[in-house]
Amino acid sequence: MFYGRFQSPEVHVILSLALASWFEPALAAGFEAKTMRAPLSSAEVERPLVIGRGWMELGLGADLKDATGAWSNDGDLVPFDAARWRYATGRVGVRYGITRAGELWASVPYHYVHLTNDALGTDTSDNGLGDPSFGWKFEWMRANDASRVPTASLVTELSFRVPAGKEAPGSFIGGPNTVESFVMSTGTTDIDLTVRGRKRVGAVAVTGAIGYNRRTAGVTQFVVETKNRQFGGRFKPGDEFHASVEPMVQLGPVAVGAAAAFRHRQDAAVGTTSGGLLMNRNLDTIEDSGGLMLDVKPALVVNATRSLDVRAQVGIPVMGEGLAFFPLETITPTYGLTYSGTLAFRY
């Protein structure tokens, strides 16, 4: 059900148009284009990396991953024998051009997970709010061609991921290792700083990014306190260095590209809260919980109008390491293709 709802872009197009027509008589005044709104190209590759002042974009997206295996601590692919892990995410995103060079954005995910194991005869599913992210982009540099269409854009992005998602593992009768539900949140906050640039030549654009994700520590509901074997402990996921590059070519209203995304995750740590201002002194590093990851993500973007984009993408894992924090895919993803679709409505 969930899959069907979020995998059908057509449904959303129709829904959006229907909503727009319903509101039209009253909304005409309030939502008409304003003079201050920045110019924005219909073509994906001609757009700068900030949305532009006065623009708001509402994004409805969905990811679906049917995992067929996991990465070992040594980076080997270990296929599931009898297990099947489906991880689906519906996502609502907002981008808003607050100044000429500044953009605010937010993204709220909702997860559906389904784990079956034929060997064990288990069939478990759960759903819940994930961790929202929000951030601020600032464009330091932009170059335009003679037609005032951007040829280069360089931005810095400061973003946060906050632990609003469900982190309670549920009843643990039989010990903390047997829980009735899946956690959807790391329970901790990320602070990410990324530099992103785009260079366009004609119909071809290349977008590259490099950044560092500082993952802060915090008391989480799912970490086990080992002395009394109770939940409640301090956890710090490993910081990440990440980089990506995505060439893209525009063919009329269609853009085709493929991104390579690399992540280097450092080791996580766990323990109890220490007194004083430095509260992480009691944390112990979890050896081999870090690792390298590389994904390739071919994508197809249809710029239906300047106000409507449809994006389809497949995430192909190439390299990975570790599954210490299953089912927290944001920290240790399983192996499997991830199919993504996004509908972006812009006004």
Next chain:
Amino acid sequence: MRTFLRHVPAAAVLAAALAYAPSAEAKFVSPYNHPDLDWYSIETEHFVVHYPQSRVKEGNDHYLTAEWTAKKAAKVSEEMWPKMCAEFNWFLKEKIHIVILNQSDELEGFTIPSWDWIEVSANPGLDFYRQRGRMDWLPDVLVHEFAHVVSLKANATLSEGTQAVSIGGLYSDGLSDTENGVEFNLMDNDPFYWTEGGAEYWSDESGYNWWTPSRDMHIRTTVLEDRLLSYDEWQTRAQSFRWGDGERGYQQGYSFALYLRQRFGNTTYQKFALESNKGWRLDWNDVIEEVTGVPAETLYNDWVAYITKKYQDQYAKVKAEGEVVGQEVAWAPQAWEYEDPAGRDAWFDPRWKRKSGPVNEDTARIEREKARERTGTWQMVPRISEDGGWMGVNSRGLLSLAKTSEASVNAFTGAVGSDRGLADLRNYSGTMIPADFMAAWDFVPGKDSVVVSMAEDSANSRLNELTGVKPELDGYNWKSLWVIPIPHEQEKDGNVSFTGYKADKVLGREVLFSSKQWKTARKIPNTARGIEPTVSPDGKKVAYLEYTDGVLNLVTINLDGTEKKRLTNFDDGTWMQRADWSPDGTKLAVALFRNFQQDIWVIDAQTGAAEPLMYDRWEDQDPFWAKDGSIWFSSDPNGIFNVFRWDPATKKIAQVTNVIGGAQAPSLTPEGNLLYSYYTGHGWKVYGLAKEDYLMKDATASFTQDPPKDAVQAAWAHREDLSAFKPRPYKGELMAPTGAPVIRLTNDSRDNLAIQAGGYVFLQDFVENHGGYVQALLGEDTLVVGQYFYQGWYPTLYLTAYHYTTKFNYGFLLDEDNNAATTNDQGMWQGRNEQYANIAMASMDYPWSDTLRTSGFSRYLEYGFRTTSESAFQPYMWTLQSGFDVNFTNIAYFGSAANPFGGRNVDFNYTFGATDIVFAPQASRSVDDGQMLDAYNYNKVELRWTEQALVPAWGKVLSGLQELRHTLQLDAQLGFIDRNVDRWDEFRAGGQHPFYWGSDSLRPNTMFSGYPSNSLSGETMAQVNLAYRFPLRREWNKRVGPFYFYDVTGQVMGSAGNLWSFRPPENADDFYRNEFGERVARNADSVRREIPFVDEAYKNGNRLLYDAGGEVRVSGSLFNQGYWNSFLRVVYGFNTVRGYGDVNGDDVQDTMNNAIGDELSNEVEEPGVRVYVGLGTGW
């Protein structure tokens, strides 16, 4: 684990507080809704003009329409659009919506550019032209507001949907007992002088406005009397609240623009907007240097030097001609009227007035200005009655009358207040009658009565005297004419006999014009929307100006309201001011403005035949028809308003005064002396000029008296064709949504610092019938609030939904043997839980008057939590509450300022609640105060009374302190719940930081701030806080970077009282302990209600609690726009308090059995100091 319930995070309490009462939303310019109106719209290429019209016409005393005004607005707007847009090369794609108001007689004109919204009244109000000059109201106001729209859109660095970016945080530390909050609103920071002065200037550039003699009068007197706003002061609207400073911001900005035009070219002011648009700056003034190459402050100083020389030269010229001004009519010698060097030195001594304490030139200057303002600032239309017995003037909307004779007026006799006996007599003889602000009035010949214009619902009532409530039931309060006998009586004080006025006393206080005196007043029937009355020489008729839909007409009527006759029938925006009868009662002289020209016309009182007394480009106004047939008036042929006399026999016009300020509203005394309103840098003053001193310089050549009759008649008959503008019913168009991103950093415990981000969006239709907002904050703590409101019916209706979740950390001290003495078996354990609250509420709010409003509400509240072991939230309880709230507030203007010094705020709330404990793990029951609770109903009443008053003027010292606005504040809160309820339904008390609770000194945040937030609870509440407030630095007016600091106020305060609850049985036979160690009464009757003030409160361990502390408040603004108010509060709580859970604030809950032997925490909060800091959070 059970104890988590004892933790009291702010979430649910905050939720309850926010939903406590409906917000007092109101339309922008009126607290009253008008469902009796239909709205129509006229759409043009670039504008949509909306206007109201009464649904019922026949028999409707308040029938109104604004159709003509709307059509005229549509035409003017389209004409100005290309000119204004071209000035900035900013051609608007969006349509601008103009809402015409005609529900009240007040002047309105404002815009919110990002909403594409302009609101203007069809009626400009009475005396607007005296500050701005001759103008056609509608084009003038529309072009000014549209100049704002274009300039601020062109200037804006933020997207128009963003009002500001709000960044704030609060860190609470239970160990050091501090709460530190900060809040900044980042926004466009255009300065006051450029925004408002620019709108005047760009209107000028578009051809709709000009530097009138009235504007020149304002700045001229400002410069010559050393009252210019400083470079710091003119940046922000919050710069000063002394007389005329608001207008100075406009006119100084306009004058500065004219100076820059002269020096750098006519598009200089516009370029600032486009330069600003390129990027946000910490100081907007940087764009000035970027455009002109000269720093802004240097240019300010250059401009000051330029206009100072200009006006000094002008004054020298007036002096050379011979200044003829007379003198202020004052009853005592004034310090500034010195006649020798010693008097001058005393006046300019920094220690003048202030005998002790810190003194500097700024303070001394302010004190001197205030002293000069004290003799009156808005004194208009001074008159002496025909028999010479009464002298009166309209002073700030109070007709001030004195029994007098011309011989006692110093201005005529030359006795500069030297007769102390006379001066003393004046102190006895004042009589006050309410009147319309700055409006004309008249004596009724032969009677001790006056005719004034006043609001139709002005009459004071016994109800108002007793309660301060004057109900406004239909939402209309138009002006009307009243005949009022002058209250006076012969009195004696020792050896002094005088004619005076003894104010009635009600409840021990004097009432200015009591209900008893109002019984002698009579509203003249059929004079709705009548102003500027003048009584015929025979005392039978009154002539006045009647307003409707943007136009004034001249009307006569008998004093009893019969024989109403309309002498003019304009329907085209013609405007008039001041009328006066000819001595024989056959004609009327009136100042009339139409076709961009203002002259004095003479109109036949029977036929309405009209002819101009003069027909020229001067602003001829304020005609006074003297007994000898001469007409005295004010005009500006040499750029300064002076009084002139027209001679009926020779038709010669003579200049009577020669002033440097402005002489207006002349009238003659029976002896032929002149009284007039004189404009100074310290306000409008009553001046007198003895007839022997008249200038009488022939000025006939300056006026055109015999214009071509055909041209005059054609102009008189001309009507503008507006038939092309067709109205259609209003469609309910929505404004552009606007809002603000919000970023918050707060902590629930010392190791839990959580960031939230989100924002709010506000949306309503253009005439404000429907509206709503959504606020969402995402983060570890999530908040979503939505509200819809409907203002199309008499009460405003609200639907509100609220959802809040919070995650919080906590710790437990574990003790295996439950013996605190043995520590080797103790351990710490930390945890984390999540709480939620959902609220849905329907409510309505109705304003009965400008001081009293009531609201009714019904709301559903659900509260619960999710622990580690639960995959879903578990509801703990739900409550259905219905009730009403009554709010009375008469705390005057600036009531939310640092030092409100008068009035009271009273809130009474009644709630009926039905609660059900539904927490499944506890079998849907809870234990509170030893009683097992499941489903129950309760009644809850709460009264909060906050009284603000200046210290009484008892003795010399207190009188001095009162003058310095030292203030007492009493804040009392009483509450009662009629049964034992779950702790979540109980009253709560303790310190409050305004970061969460809102900054509002109407409901102070100082009550029991010596104790932790929410640390006190119970079913009976009685607490009082007494504060003494005193200005530390008044009118500081200092700008530091983007901050502007206005004043500093100190306060010392203390609280006493307590919250009492129910007490579990203490006899072991009467209770048992459940699995959580709680006492549970075997019989509910053995749970006893504590007696307030008699019993020690079981929950906190005290009979009465006390605290005392001090506070410093700094009021200011940030980025020239919003307020940025800060405080430091230090309070000592004298009592040790106990309670549940983490009582001492160390985030660790001690679960060991304690000495008390019940379920209360083992911890206590010791007496000590709590510190609250708020930077930009309010106080």
